[in-house]
Amino acid sequence: MRKTTPATIALTTAGVTFATATYDYDPGSDRVGLQAAAAMGVAPGVVFKTLMAEVDGKPVCVVVPSDEEVNMKKLAAAVGGKHAAMMKPADAERLTGYKVGGISPLGQKRKVPTVVEETAVLLDEIFINGGQRGLQLRIKPEDAVAALAAMLADVIR
Template sequence: MSKKKHAKGTASTPATVELDKAGITFTLYEYEHSNDSEEGFGLEGAHKLGIDPHKVYKTLMADTGSERVIGVVPVAGHMDLKKLAAAVGAKKAQMADPKVAMRESGYVVGGISPLGQRTRHTTVLDESVLEFDEVLVSGGKRGMSVGVKPEDLIAVLHASVAPIAAD
């Protein structure tokens, strides 16, 4: 595991480039990703980094029928598609096909970041982000996360905040 304060100019993914361009300070967290892990990408990262899984967030793409939207929820839980649909004013939502998510985000599954996506989408963060001084999201590749202040993440993503995690 490696944790280091980000030094401007060391950006290596579209996610870190977006944070740099916005002037947002972040911490880079890296760990050795294991292809054998059965706990899921986000939980694996939380455990290997020794960080509470409620502070580590996963990025999921859903399709409302009229648009694709991004939901960001704690890796310790799941996204409630009905709540996500309601948050964006849609009647329903379903998970987007992983191939579509990879193509539109520019990232591979397990490394999809809400930051620096190839195609900008409406983004909703679960309200639990407001409980922490720092949250982690994917840095744009497997084994890499970025720690940011929730208010900075909301600002750079032009995101809304709503209760979209499953109870």
């Protein structure tokens, strides 16, 4: 597995400290974030999944703990919209340049508004996808938010 991806390049270029962690990706898993947490032996609440959504037809990236679900009404409200829905996987891959299961909020082909669940900053560190299936980045949540120019908001159920 290569550990240099657009996500790691983005963090390195920004001077952000991070560490990589790898795990055996299970393509049959229904919940990649939970599978990643189990494979790495860490709590599911510190592994954050990256989801691509559309709010009023415009793309939005949302980053939430792997053991939580996005509340679409809260997501829409967080970005000043009325209606939110999950993006189709093929559209997410085309927009981000990453494969589903390996979508990172960092280093995407096209920069879109990003929302990080506000509880992330209560943790010392989190794991976010590194831009490849089986690759996670261990990072301070405030560093991730800054590198993403993300907004913090309550977007879980």
